[in-house]
Amino acid sequence: MAAEAKIDQKVFSPPLQPIISLRGITKRFPGVIALDHINMDIYPGTIHALLGENGAGKSTLVKILYGIYTPDEGEILINNEPVTFTSPMDAMMHGIVMVSQSPQVIDRLTIAENLILSLKRYGYFATLGRIAREIRAIAKEFNVKLDPNIEVWKLSYTQKQIVEFIRAMLLGAKVILIDEALTYLPIEEKKRFYEFIKNFKERGGTVILITHKIYEALDIADMITVLRRGKNVGTLTRQEADIDKVRRLMFGERSKEITYERLPPGNPNGDLLEIKDLWVRGDFGEYAVQGVSLKVRRGEVFAIAGVAGNGQKELIQAVVRIRPYDRGKIVLEGVDLKDKSTYYLRVNGVGYIPDLPARYGVSIENTIVENIAVLPTYARGLIDWEKIRNLALKLIKEFEIKTPSPDTPVKFLSGGNIMKVLVARELNTATKLLVAYNPTRALDEATAIKVRKIIKDKVRSQGIGALIASEDLDEIFQIADRIAVMNSGRIVGVFDAEKAKREEVEKLMVM
Template sequence: MTLLKTYKKDFSSKNKPPVVSVVGISKKFPGSIALDGVDFTILEGEVHALLGENGAGKTTLVKILYGIYVPDRGEIYVRGRKAQINSPKEAIRQGIVMVSQVPQLIDKLTVAENLILGLEKYGFITRVGKVRYFIREKSREVGIEVDPDTEVWKLSYTQKQLVELLRALLLNAKVLLLDEAITFLPLIEKKKFYKFIRDFANKSGSVILITHKIYEALEVADRITVLRLGRVVGTVPRSKVSPDVVRKMMFAERSSQVTYERLPMSTPRESAALEISDLWVMGDHGDHAVRGVSLTLRAGEVMGIAGIAGNGQKELIQAIVGLRRVEKGRIRLYSEDITNRSVSKVRIRGVGYIPDQPAKYGLSLENSIEENLAMLPSLTNRLINWGSIRDLARKLIKEFNIMTPSPKTPVKFLSGGNIMKVLVSRELLVARRLLVAYNPTRALDEVTAIMVRKIIKEKASTEGIGVLVASEDLDEILQISDRIAVMNSGRVVRVFSSSEAVRDEIEKLMVM
């Protein structure tokens, strides 16, 4: 409590004027309170991080600033004047532009066409040539090449996010709202975006950076505001805080659960849960993404696959569960050949799968938690016993602390982290013999992420299931794995046992 009081004081430097102030904002959703009397100020020329655990209300707050939600109570002031922001159009008129984690571009149009469209929609008139020039100049400046005349579907995620940012600049943004817009970018490219943000702030723009990652906030933000359960815990300048302090603000007493120590080794059984021999799998672009991978995973063992995104991990995992055709090589599940078997045949044998695009391959967002459980063939018969599904849903909601008004709420109304919890808890439930996962703790806050890793490890140990975890987060790999395979350009370049694994060496092999 004392901690809380200290932070309530605003450390804001008085020489910068506030651009946007939010006073006493409250927002209720059916069955839950998203924001409860939030005060929040963003100054000119600052990068202000908004941190909080999953479901703390971060996204709700920026959606209010961007006019997607209308608050139940409270006021918004822009440059000291009261503003009624009822639509994104009005927000943009006030110089506030949001970029979310999911690109909103139209795939079949070119980059330039997309940007012109975005401009005209809000009444900005400009010449096509000028937009093209702007894209070329800016992308060169940032260091991520984007051709204005490419169709958007050909772009990588990083390029799309850059286009979104450029769109915001063209809309004359004074305040950028970044809702996990850079959280999921590959590490190297993330740095370029940090610089972009910094430059924007130095030219007296303001940035609200929403993230659930403490280190990201500490790396770029000038000030940090922490939300918990819809309330402001406090606002602190970066220079005055350490990760531990921020963590305490985010999780209170639960912050002591955060540890990056290696989890205790599990005891692998004799039998092999998964045997992969000389596996070749095609990628999306017509060349081999997996090039002759051979691995053996014992029952009861957790194997981590380290590697930079795009080195074949995704394709390897999809091939195991049957979502991608194997060109050559064999996959055996407890000695049974499952090469090129259908997903239904693989999954029904007790294989849990946490995919890399949870909203696409994991859950159906329009449907409820109950329905997302009942859709799995391994959890229901022809007739659905909704009573037992409800009990199961309640159990998972409790166990994983999923913040939802009810098990019947469509999943799309949950926060990003809570959506991930639904997926992870379901897949842990159905993984009776094998769990394959890609970034299993993506979008989860630290406390939940560590809880999930512990549950996975324990499940491997006690139930003797095999676990294969690919992750772009090396901390995660180091914490959870009994053995670590490093993937680079579609090949496993080396396998370490957890005791001999050295971070530097792994990183070197990843970028080699």
């Protein structure tokens, strides 16, 4: 996002009494200190952003505030009273409610049914009618449209997040913890959420916003605290903060590497992947991809821009053959993929970075080494653990994955580092073609840029092709050689990246 963030004109001065104070909070995990004597004050009626690179300890801190973890040392004060949270229930009793990345809702039930389940205070005799009325009242107050009697599976991701917010409101939240929940939202929807949050703040609510996206913090926060390697390296007010200052705090020396300049172009050379009039069904049987045709050449990055939910996910899944397609053709190096399986692609040098890494890309109970060995590219029949362990060590070093050892179960890694394991493995697998969907979304700025550079280098030096769908236009403009815009299941425009104009692409995306 090259555009300078909007500065809130209102001069902000914190009230004297913090609502939450953290004193010397320390948390150790096997092999690492996740949080190292954190001190922090959060004032009522503010939006306080908690920034940090992948694995800085943000999520751990939030989990402590929400009673999921208990700190090894230190204490939490609420309105100057020490408290011990041992479960989220305790946190909720003190008015702290979390809105997480993955909405905690039951798909088969309606919104009202979901909320009645999670709200103890309605007791056993609450009627759906009453709760539906309350949901409508809150929705109206915050200016969103939401039918309480609709089943949750029919909702989009954003709408599910709104349900989470409404739950927090019904619980009478005073402090809302937002753990990367906005990261996955398209820009337009994000803006709607900002309104929602500001509205809440104006009513005296407090928001703690956890994010690795600096612009998100600069867009909306009043206070910004930066964590680095488990330490609080600085708290700034919005007036003091600017992008460079925050970057320096977050990344230290590495902040110099951050640039959004276009990476050097690839050298396209012959067709690699050809898609002809492809029709793919979505999860509910509708056609999510409607007659897409495109060609990816060797030595280029072909990027697909689009607002989430316009068929990119289904297209990508069809290309790697984990989703069937009804009509059309996918041809890789002259081979029709109709009768080929994902296995064929994997052993023939196709890397795949899926969306939601923990769900589709890694097995968190297994170790890093096992997560590599599971690809048939690296082991067939018998496993040469020594070889794979060495590869793991190489990738850990190359991608600066923070882990005590290659034999650590992936679940002990932070979200960003889990993503790095996935990206490292798949880039190493892709000797012909890389297929990716939002490959850097879970990564912090410095790492994301590094990953893009590695992808582009590989495309340039080894002549592989890359088909990357992304919702992040900065990413697309930085990495792409050609840009296609996808809207409602169709490709509505293809641009040469050098000549493409951001406004034109944006217009086609939301048309």
